[in-house]
Structures are given as C-alpha cells and as structure tokens.
Amino acid sequence: MADTKNAELNPRTHGYEFFGPLGTLFITISVPATTYALYFGCSEHSGGCPPPVATLWPSAKLSLQSLDFWKSLWDQQAAVVYLAWYLWCVVCWLVLPGDWVEGTTMRDGTKKKYKINAFSTFLLTMGIVAGVITRFGPQSFTYIYEHWVGLVTASVLMAIFQALYCYISSYLGNKLLALGGNTGNPIYDFFIGRELNPSIGSFDIKSFNELRPGLILWALIDISMACEQAVRRGGKVTDITDSMWLVILFQLLYVADGLYNEPAIFTTMDITTDGFGFMLAIGDLAWVPFVYSLQARYLVFKQVELGPIHTALIVLVNFTGYWVFRSANGEKNDFRNGKNPKNLKTLTTQRGTKLLIEGWWGMCRHPNYLGDLLMALAWSLPTGFETPVTYFYVSYFLVLLMHRQYRDDENCEKKYGDDWHKYKQLVPYRIFPYIY
Numbered sequence: 001m002a003d004t005k006n007a008e009l010n011p012r013t014h015g016y017e018f019f020g021p022l023g024t025l026f027i028t029i030s031v032p033a034t035t036y037a038l039y040f041g042c043s044e045h046s047g048g049c050p051p052p053v054a055t056l057w058p059s060a061k062l063s064l065q066s067l068d069f070w071k072s073l074w075d076q077q078a079a080v081v082y083l084a085w086y087l088w089c090v091v092c093w094l095v096l097p098g099d100w101v102e103g104t105t106m107r108d109g110t111k112k113k114y115k116i117n118a119f120s121t122f123l124l125t126m127g128i129v130a131g132v133i134t135r136f137g138p139q140s141f142t143y144i145y146e147h148w149v150g151l152v153t154a155s156v157l158m159a160i161f162q163a164l165y166c167y168i169s170s171y172l173g174n175k176l177l178a179l180g181g182n183t184g185n186p187i188y189d190f191f192i193g194r195e196l197n198p199s200i201g202s203f204d205i206k207s208f209n210e211l212r213p214g215l216i217l218w219a220l221i222d223i224s225m226a227c228e229q230a231v232r233r234g235g236k237v238t239d240i241t242d243s244m245w246l247v248i249l250f251q252l253l254y255v256a257d258g259l260y261n262e263p264a265i266f267t268t269m270d271i272t273t274d275g276f277g278f279m280l281a282i283g284d285l286a287w288v289p290f291v292y293s294l295q296a297r298y299l300v301f302k303q304v305e306l307g308p309i310h311t312a313l314i315v316l317v318n319f320t321g322y323w324v325f326r327s328a329n330g331e332k333n334d335f336r337n338g339k340n341p342k343n344l345k346t347l348t349t350q351r352g353t354k355l356l357i358e359g360w361w362g363m364c365r366h367p368n369y370l371g372d373l374l375m376a377l378a379w380s381l382p383t384g385f386e387t388p389v390t391y392f393y394v395s396y397f398l399v400l401l402m403h404r405q406y407r408d409d410e411n412c413e414k415k416y417g418d419d420w421h422k423y424k425q426l427v428p429y430r431i432f433p434y435i436y
Contacts, residue, residue, distance in 0.1 A: 009108055010177040014186060017180065017407070024191035024279075032156045035290055036073070037122040039148060042294065044301035049387045075150020075343075081143070089195050089212040092121040093203070105264040108176055112197055114204060118211040119259040125216055129223060139231050144224035145300060148290075155214075155286040162285075162434045163190060163278035166205065170195035178275030178388060206276040210265055211258065217289040219255045222248050225296035229303065231418040243304040243382035247295050250318050251381050257326070264333055269408065272330035277397025295383050295390050304384050314381045321374025326362035328367035347426060357426045364429040366408075369401040373431075396417050405430050 007110065018024050030285075040060075042049035061283035063069040098117030105111055132139050144151060165189045170177065181192040198205045226240050226248050265271055270280060270291040306314070332342040334341060335356055376394045383390040409430075413420045430436050 010175075010182055011179070013180055013183040014435030016183065016403055017104060017192070021185050024188050028187075028191050028278055028282075030288060032400035035152055036149070036155070037284055038294055038389070038392065039152065039292060039297075041288075042298060042387070048300055049389050050300065055320045073149055073153045075147055075153065078147040078150025079154040079157075081147070081160070085217065086158065086213050089121060089208075089216070090203075092124065093117060093208060093212065096120045096124070101263055101266070104370075106176060106196070106271050112199075112204060113122075113202070113203070114207050114263075116262050118262045119256070121212060122216050122219070122256060122259045126219070129220065133223075133227065133237075136364065138227035138237060141224050141227040142231060144221050145228040145297070148297070152286060152290050155290065156282065157323070159278065159281035160284045161204065162209070163193075163276075163281045166198040166276050166281075169198060178273070180273070183278060189277070191278045193277025193280060196275050198276050207265065207271060207279065209276075209281065210270060211262060214286075215255055215258060216286040218292055219252050221289055221293040222251050222296045225293065225300050228300045232300070233303070241299065241303050243384075244296065244299045246306070246311065246314055246318075246382045247299065247379055250375065251296070252293070253322070254375060257322075261329075264329060267333070267336055269404070269411075273411070291396075292393060294393060295379055298383055298387075298390050302383070302386070304382060307381060314378055317381065318375055319373045321376075321378060324360070324369070325368050325371025325375065331356065331359050331361060332368070332404055333402040337400055347419070347423055349416050351419075353415065355416075355419075355423050362427060363433045365424075365427055366401070366405050366431050369384050369405065369431045370433075372401065373398060401431065 016023075017136055040046045040063075041051065041056075046059070047055065051059065093115060096117045098120065100113045100116045100208050102113055104109040129141065133422060167186075169175075175195045176197065178193055178196045181189050181194045183189055226237075226244050229241065229244055230239050231236055232242075274280060331342070331344065335344075335354075340346075342359060344356055345362070346354040348354050357360065364370065373394070375399045380391045380394050409420075412423075416423070
C-alpha cells in the first residue's frame with residue numbers, strides 16, 4: 001500500500017528538458033567551464049578582455065594540455081576560506097533570530113516552514129566588512145581578487161558535493177520528488193534535481209542556497225573589487241571611480257532587495273517546482289557570485305570615469321528597471337496572498353483560481369523579467385563599450401529568462417488548459433510589451 005501511494009505521489013517523469021541527458025551533461029560541464037573561461041578570457045593576467053584573437057586559441061590549447069595549469073586551479077587556502085564562509089552562513093541561519101513562515105501547499109498536502117533571517121545575515125556580514133575596511137583600509141579586503149580562481153574551484157566542488165549528496169539521499173526513505181526530476185536517468189536527474197525539498201532536519205538546503213552563500217558572496221566580491229581598485233589608485237575609498245561605485249551600488253541594492261524580500265522566493269518555480277540538483281547548486285554557489293560580478297572585476301584593471309551626465313543616464317536606466325521589477329513583483333505577491341489593493345481585473349479559470357490581466361501583468365506575462373533585464377543592462381553600461389565580454393551577463397540573462405518564460409508557459413498550459421489560451425489572447429506579450 002505504501003509503495004502504491006508513493007508511486008502515485010512521485011510518478012515517473014516522462015519527457016526531458018534541456019535536450020535530455022546529453023544536453024544536461026553538456027550544461028553540467030559547460031557551466032563551470034564558462035565560469036573559468038570568463039576569468040581567463042577577461043583578465044589582466046591573460047592579456048586583456050578578451051586577449052588578442054591570434055593568441056587566444058594557442059594559449060588556451062597549451063594551458064589545457066599542461067598539468068601545471070590544472071594544478072593551478074586548486075588553492076588550498078582559498079578552499080578553506082570558502083568553506084569557512086559557507087559555515088558562517090549556516091551559523092548565522094542557526095543563531096540569528098528570524099520568523100518561521102510557511103511555504104505553499106505541496107502536492108502531499110503539507111507545507112514546509114522556512115526561517116527568515118537572510119537579510120539579518122547580510123547586515124551582520126556587511127557590518128563586519130565595513131568595520132574591517134574602516135579600521136585597516138581597503139588593502140585589508142582584496143583577498144577575493146587575489147585568489148579568484150581558487151575560490152571558483154572551491155565553489156564548484158561544493159556544488160558538486162551538494163548535488164551528489166541530494167541525489168543519493170533522495171533514494172533514502174519516502175521523499176517527495178520533483179515531478180520533473182524522476183526520469184530514472186542518473187545524469188539527467190542529478191542535473192535537474194530528484195528530490196523537491198532536500199533538508200537536514202529543519203534546514204532546507206535549496207532555499208538556503210538560493211539566497212545566502214552565493215548572493216551575499218556576490219556583494220562581498222563587488223566590495224573586494226572596489227577595494228582592489230582603490231589600492232591601485234591611491235589607497236583610499238575616495239579614489240574609487242564613479243563607474244565602480246555605480247556597479248557596486250546597483251548590485252548591492254539588488255542583493256539587499258532580494259534578501260529583504262526573502263518570503264517572496266517561496267512562490268517561485270525554483271522552490272515550488274524544481275528539485276535541488278546540480279543545476280541550482282552550481283547556479284547558486286558558483287555562477288551567481290563569480291559571473292554576475294564580472295563588471296566589477298573588469299573595472300579593477302580597466303578603470304572608467306563616466307562623468308556626471310553618463311552617470312545620471314545609467315542611474316535612470318537602473319532605477320527604471322528596479323521600479324518595474326519591484327512594482328510588478330509587489331502586485332504578484334499581493335495577489336498570491338489573497339490581496340488586490342489596486343482592484344486589478346482578473347480572469348477566473350475553470351479551476352476556480354484567478355489570473356491577473358491588468359496592471360503590470362496586463363502589459364505582458366513577465367513584467368518582472370523586463371525590470372530585471374533593464375537592471376542587468378545598467379550594470380554593464382558603466383564598463384563602456386570597449387569589449388562585449390562585460391555584456392555577457394545581459395545576453396545570458398535574456399536567454400535564461402526567455403527559457404524560463406517558455407517553461408512557465410508549458411506548466412501553465414498543463415495547469416489551466418483552455419483558460420491559458422484565453423489568457424494569452426488577453427495578454428499576448430511575453431516579456432517586452434508590443435515587441436515580444
């Protein structure tokens with residue numbers, strides 16, 4: 001009886017995303033490789049951003065064939081520092097006070113409880129860092145720039161370890177599996193995530209990684225890049241360029257906003273639908289902090305002075321994006337929590353649920369993505385136009401959000417049927433109003 005109930009609750013997944021096992025294997029390899037490539041392809045140590053085309057492939061080929069190159073990716077001290085950082089985040093989750101809130105109802109009828117103290121962790125960490133820099137100067141916080149590669153390696157190894165642990169533990173006991181990660185193919189399920197909510201006691205691994213170690217580390221990396229630039233330009237915080245200040249302030253605002261609004265993530269697809277596998281582990285722990293901070297790292301060795309006019313224009317782009325992002329998410333979160341303070345029009349579905357068809361969500365199906373993309377553009381604009389590499393994040397993010405929109409459309413069509421087609425007629429644009 002128990003096996004029958006478990007089979008009904010955790011049906012076998014039919015169909016693949018990301019072109020199946022071969023596609024997920026390719027992504028599993030290419031995401032860490034791209035993280036390294038963005039360093040070696042945009043670094044003062046490798047000859048520029050990017051290095052001269054004539055030397056790019058010969059140099060890369062020589063490095064990949066060298067045992068010394070592969071050994072250089074490992075930095076024992078950086079690995080210890082990274083592990084200490086991760087443990088610091090765990091200790092803060094455990095020790096700092098925070099409310100326990102319920103997530104959405106899962107298909108087994110239960111609701112997980114999550115401890116809300118990510119923003120407190122961020123404030124405490126930022127306070128300590130500010131104290132260190134104030135007391136000992138910017139030179140005291142340049143470690144991340146100096147040990148970049150070793151820290152990347154440590155984060156990749158942590159992601160591999162966590163994904164393996166969660167995949168193996170998903171077979172132990174009666175776990176609630178992700179509907180999309182139970183194909184029986186180990187390569188695919190390892191990548192997608194087999195268990196929906198892997199936990200150790202009340203410690204939820206997925207939601208913890210979503211906000212704390214990678215997102216806060218992104219802020220620390222940016223600050224470290226600013227400190228490295230300050231040291232090179234005279235050693236004072238006032239020596240930092242206006243372009244670096246913009247990147248730092250924009251990205252810290254984004255991080256702080258995400259952490260402050262921690263409960264909002266519990267209704268996202270990552271939490272409610274996706275399992276925790278290598279896809280989320282490598283994204284949370286390595287990709288977010290070390291790829292999203294590319295602009296700040298570039299400005300260390302390619303210092304740009306914008307001037308007041310260009311600064312003002314870039315600020316306008318960023319805060320327009322932030323306004324769209326926050327306003328749209330505010331409407332959505334209010335609506336999902338049973339509130340409709342603006343009295344926005346809705347479409348009632350045959351399921352008895354409602355879909356917003358007015359306000360930001362009447363302009364397009366994902367206005368929050370539009371705000372996200374405008375902010376991403378503003379983060380890259382301070383680097384100027386000498387290289388396309390610093391605009392990698394905007395390009396990648398556009399592809400990512402278009403793919404997420406496609407996945408969301410598929411899920412909603414299965415969920416709402418004909419009502420979803422009615423909704424698409426009422427809200428025809430996906431991300432960009434009147435364009436796409």
